[in-house]
Amino acid sequence: MQQLAAVTETSALEGLRVLVVEDESLVAMQLEDMLLDLGCAVVGPAMRLSRALEMAAEAGIDIAILDVNLGGERVYPVAQMIRDRKIPIVFATGYGRAGVDAVWHDCPILQKPYTENQLAEMMGLAMTPRTPA
């Protein structure tokens, strides 16, 4: 498929402060680059659960992108803190939807590997306030 136009209204993502939690350097680096391309400010990346918990508690962020598996530990405690702060979350995992606990299935899920467009789309989805059914 051709990249004829920027997919989601990336302008909506510009200036967002994004918490990146990802334990693999290269994947984290790429995510950082994509976010910078989209005009976002990167907070992190946090590559360990302990650091991620600190950042989730304190950092000034607008959205979080969370790898599910951090060196064998699950990212859910981090996700819970962020959800408690009412900040939107996107999960990124090699397992896809099946790799995320069902209680978090209302968050957008990115399957690795993903493109910048897919990232923007999922972030847009997370940032859209859900209308009650």
Next chain:
Amino acid sequence: MNRIAFETLFAALPSPHNILDHDLNFVAVNPAYEAVTMRSADQLIGRNMFECFPNEGDGGRRLRESLLGVLSSGEPDTIAYIEYEIARRDGSMERRFWTAVHNPLRDAEGRVLFVLQNTVDITELVLLREAASVPFTDVPSEVALVQRALEAEAASETNRSESENFRRLFQGAPGLMAVLQGADHVFTFANDDFARFVGDRPVLGLPVRTALPGAADAGLFESLERVRSSGRPERHEALPIAMTRAGGEVPATVYVDVTFSPIRDGRGEVSGILVQGSDRTEAVMAQRRERLWADELNHRVKNTLATVQSLARQSFTEAGAPPQVKSTFEGRIIALSKAHDLLSESHWAAVDLAALLRPAEATIAANGNPPVQLNPKAAIALAMLFHELRATIPADMDGQLLGDVEINWSRHNGARLKIIWVARNLPPVWQSERKLQTRMLKRLVEGELDGRMDCDEGGDGFTCEICIPMREVEEDAAAGGGH
């Protein structure tokens, strides 16, 4: 010593007793007798035994003769084994078996005034004995004692020794084997493998619910009831059961394949159930580990693809490559990743050709294309091929292809798979920017799949015709694929 209150003693006797006069009317009954006959003393005393418990058959005749004999002769008599139906509270009749001991009660002058009857309900034991008709019956020793007494009534020793031989044969046989008898499914036989399987706990003589409480959740008891009432065997595969093994303290889940087959007595009624099974725990666990391992491997592959994508991105940026290079590369990596998803969903067995298409393309291709199951090698090759074809067709933001696209495939004489992609009325951007990258396509089709590809590019679109031998594509070829 206190003077014994004989009424108290009579009432306290744990075994059922009654006292009859010369007319065989009840004079006294103890609570144990009330319980076993399901009648109260009020319903019995003053009434004739055979009015209360009519029996026109052989059992009734033998009972009456014995009682009258004791009253007239003054000699005690015993009936070791008598079949005697009694009415349940709901009025239906229940077939029961008894042992009856009759003793005369005399007055000071030695005249026989009454007969004392002690009856023991031996129904369970008789049913166990019926299990002796099954060749491999084992019974607890106390049952065996009574059984020998019963056998003195009628049985043949020959059957018994044959039964012993069969029992020994099955005792050491491989596989789980047990025999359940009666309405409560009492264990009357369990071979060595079965005993090991249940952790060497005692099961013989116990109802299955008492012996194996962990089988409750698996629905086995209900299954036994069904087999008993319907007379039809039931089979269960890889059934999970919570079981405390020998030496273990916490119940662990074990898995069994098990068959329940009805055992019929001489009248053709289901008297018991033969349990045959095999312990599948190891196999089920191995299968689980394999599954986990495959999931983990799949996850690793995804992360590796993401890492490769990241490396390429860094390299392209450092080299100042145009953004399109990056997106072309990413598109290919993602196509590979999606094909991988399909294969891992099907556990690397077979993937439907239509599943390789995007939803928008599947709609186009919906009519009349036969189902084709692809082996993993062909699935990956065709996924990449389709990706390259679609990548040349401009699309809008939602992935809708811009232009008229037709996708068709068919089997030719069952020997070849023919796929045709046609794209027409493509927007001008196609003519200026994109051309089919035929080198990679040709390598995939002609090299890897031993097929043939003809591409006709020109004007406002292209036609691509691909012909692949079926043997390269279909599931059976999987054994040779991927190496």
